[in-house]
Amino acid sequence: MKPPLSIPNATISRLVIYLRILTNLEKNGTNRTSSDLLAEEAQVSAFQVRKDLAYFGRFGTRGMGYTVLTLRRELQRILGLNRRWNCVIVGMGRLGQALADYPGYMESNLYEFELKGLFDIDPHKVGMQFHGITVQHINDLETCVRTHGVDMAFITVPVDKAQDAADALVKVGVRGILNFAPTVLEVSEEVAVEQVDFMAGMKRLAFYILNPHLKALKEDEE
């Protein structure tokens, strides 16, 4: 079944969460699950879980729930996480360097994401090595993208250089950008941009510090 023409962005965010829950269930040796259980773990309603999955087909058996392994594989396929995605980092300041070493790449057993290049415009950074990869000048981006078939990029340049970095990436055919610069990038329609916002987590923390009695109830709700 092909995805329909319109799917809420929030559904995709939740599919990523369901996939993480299913992966953990599988690790723990759980064979079957239900929309109620997925809903509880993901902190949404069971109706929402069923609605999100229904965009992509029929996965469970009425009254029987879902097979963990099958649903995990289906979600992985739907999200495109049953293949390797080649990535580059543009901006090898502190944040870029931190990301090059980020152990989260190995979070899943599947290594869905592989770093293929590191780029900067600063001649002092070009030639430095991180994670076994040599930093190249942004002028060499196109060669790297053509050679390795790079799909996505992290933008970790200063905020006033972020649009230039995006333009360079889009020009050579990179189709997905994870933007760490706190600014809205203008890209052509066929390019996907996801914004990383550390501050949202801090804002949620503020609420939970003020309402500590809610903290303990987080897992009981719904």
Next chain:
Amino acid sequence: MKPPLSIPNATISRLVIYLRILTNLEKNGTNRTSSDLLAEEAQVSAFQVRKDLAYFGRFGTRGMGYTVLTLRRELQRILGLNRRWNCVIVGMGRLGQALADYPGYMESNLYEFELKGLFDIDPHKVGMQFHGITVQHINDLETCVRTHGVDMAFITVPVDKAQDAADALVKVGVRGILNFAPTVLEVSEEVAVEQVDFMAGMKRLAFYILNPHLKALKEDEE
């Protein structure tokens, strides 16, 4: 009205998003809004917006929608973002250094978050300056927390040191932790932890690269 005893975690995440939308509406000079408009911007249903707000009281007038300024102020108060939160960073490696300089702190005009200390266990890092703040040894954490009334901390240490960092923070009374280490922290019940997960953004990118026709429709859904 005091918050009820149980509120879904996801509601708090959405309140943060509604607040950002309202702040932008206010900046653009918009005086009134509706659950339909907030729903569209936040990519949830209008019913969800009304349900999320109803946990905290009645804000709109039936058929008239909401006053942007009033609702923005109410959400700010509910989330605890009408006051200053003092923060420290534990772990002054590349990621900690990047965060000390992160321009996102100034994203809002309100400067709700203020850095009060930087900590590490590495004697080579102690004494270095970032963002005008001198890195201290973690042994001096308690003095800093007592002096400045520190509320929350970023943990940016390597994954195998994250629990030690959390223990040190909790022991001196820090009540909120934004954890960048890809590991689940064990903390006492009264401490709030939010996990930063870069990989979720990359997983959504994979989907949108595979389904570029959905990208353009992101804003038309619901």
